[in-house]
Amino acid sequence: MNDGSLARTIERDWVRLSLLAWGLIALYYVINRWTGIHFLQLGDTDDNMRLMQVRAWLGGQGWYDLRQYRLNPPVGFDIHWSRIVDLPIAALIVLLRPFVGVREAEMLACGIAPLLPLGITILGLGATVRRLVSPVAWPLAIALLAFCCVATMLMYMPERIDHHGWQLAMLSLTVAGLCxxxxxxxxxxxxxxxxxxxxxxxxxxxxxxxxxxxxxxxxxxxxxxxxxxxxxxxxxxxxxxxxxxxxxxxxxxxxxxxxxxxxxxxxxxxxxxxxxxxxxxxxxxxxxxxxxxxxxxxxxxxxxxxxxxxxxGRPEQVSPELAANWLNNVREAKPIYQHPFRTAFPIVVLPIVGVIGAAIATWRARGTARGGLWAPVLLFVTFAALMLLWQARAGPAAQMLAVPGSVALIWWLAPVMLASSNIFVRVFGTAAVVLIASGSFAGAVMTPVDLRWTGLNLHYSPPDRPTKRVQTINRASASCPTMTAMTPLNRISAQTVFTFTDLGPRLITLTHHNAIAGPYHRNGDAILDVQHAFKGTPENFRAIAKRHGATLLLVCPNMSESTNYRVRAPNGFYAQLAHRKTFDWLEPIDLPRGSPLRLFRIKPEQTVRHPIRLRY
Structure with a gap:
């Protein structure tokens, strides 16, 4: 096949070839992340709650009833989502469970579902680049999305089953429609x-x-x-x-x-x-x-x-106390300039390059039909980049929308470098164009943890601490929500467990126990109850736990949320518990050796029971 026929094939069959590329990317991520898929490593509280929403629906809960009854039982709480994202997850589970069983069906569905909107995103960006740059430039857009848009691609990873990938897919169609x-x-x-x-x-x-x-x-x-x-x-x-x-x-x-x-x-x-x-x-x-x-x-x-x-005011309509103690401390909701340089720099580089590229392309196309198509895209990608000054969570969208401008820069400058008679310019100049226009050079200051906004410690921002302390917090926040740590709790009869807000959704996903709260603003009263219980006196904790019908207490020492309770309330109940103070109404329950969790039975008033020992 000569260059001309190859170009015609790329231009003519771009949809089929784009879907083929998507299939290969999806297969790679499923294989690469199989361990996480197998152990249902839903890293974010929202992903866990999404699966619980699907389970409830498949278990008979009404289509329009989105109340989660296993948090803050028996009344539960209403979550503000819709079921539109539940559909592909539920469809995959229903399709697969006759062949592999319920557990494996859920596992595979959570691994595959996040990759579905990636196909739409690839087609949306491909259509945009074909119209604005060249009918054969779409493979470059796929390459930039897959390898350079790190924050964007995190939203499509297996187990990232919440709605972000689908909204990014709709955004890719929006920019395609604008041009x-x-x-x-x-x-x-x-x-x-x-x-x-x-x-x-x-x-x-x-x-x-x-x-x-x-x-x-x-x-x-x-x-x-x-x-x-x-x-x-x-x-x-x-x-x-x-x-x-x-x-x-x-x-x-x-x-x-x-x-x-x-x-x-x-x-x-x-x-x-x-x-x-x-x-x-x-x-x-x-x-x-x-x-x-x-x-x-x-x-x-x-x-x-x-x-x-x-x-x-705030759309969440939470109390001032909850805003100060929780929402105002959500890291991804802070402006990008309030984040450390090594976190912010890799996020903002590509959006800046994309705006520059779109501006240059718009200028070069002025007076032509293509200039009229570039102008709305330039406005849109500039707006997306400026959104980072409001909230860092705009990073995935800003990086994705930077792709057309980045492609335009490479498509314009790379041939100039390759046409030079100087071999140094041809080799190193072309490489420099690709590295700069793609934002890849920013990777030198990026670490995987910097962009991992999907961790369970997302919702709290503890004060700056020495590196070793941060590593301790990260290890605890990563180990406590694992299947290995959580599933031994199923050997105890189902009860209501008083635990951290950030552990609540994971607890109800992996065990048959109920929890008090999850990090959702419509659950605000329960969140405040958890905070007051851990930061107040032991007597206050006991009273709040009794009001919620909690008979077990589960804590994760050194987790980000627990560290906040200990630092901000050094004389509170959790701080005393963390310093190994004992209470006659708390009965330790043995967990497997090496477990990062600590479990207690909350004794009824004026009742004495012997410690429970589980055999493993």
């Missing part, structure tokens, strides 16, 4: 992708709003964009309405601010109606179009403020 030369199709893709993402969760709401603003700006600048805007408006409003009707839980029928409830549904429907009306009138004067857009934006903002004033 689609066919206006109605592009508008429909952006509108539907935004609607699906919002139905999953509100994390990508700023990106959805920015995409809509870009389409409105495009229409203001050129009234030929009216058809694109009108189709987008109908797709957004209609898609959100369908998403709400099909997936919103009973609890989300209330006027809450943290999900696609009637609050945000009404905003999207009204916004869609106003945008459609603007596009339908489509005045010839650009200034009139600008005026209509300003009025529509003012109506939406003012109406939101008047009708839903409770949503003007």
């Amino acid at each position: 689609d030369p066919r206006g109605p199709r592009g508008g429909a893709i952006v509108g539907l992708a935004s609607a699906v993402s919002l139905t999953i969760g509100l994390e990508m709401l700023p990106y959805a709003a920015m995409a809509g603003a870009i389409l409105a700006l495009r229409w203001i600048w050129d009234r030929d964009g009216a058809q694109r805007l009108s189709v987008y408006a109908l797709s957004l409003g209609g898609g959100c309405a369908i998403g709400y009707a099909a997936f919103a839980s009973y609890a989300n029928a209330a006027l809450r601010c943290d999900a696609l409830t009637p609050v945000w549904l009404s905003v999207m429907v009204v916004a869609g109606a106003l945008l459609f009306a603007m596009a339908w009138t489509n005045p010839a004067n650009r200034w009139v179009r600008l005026g209509l857009a300003v009025v529509a934006g003012g109506v939406i903002v003012a109406g939101f403020a008047m009708v839903f004033p409770q949503c003007l």
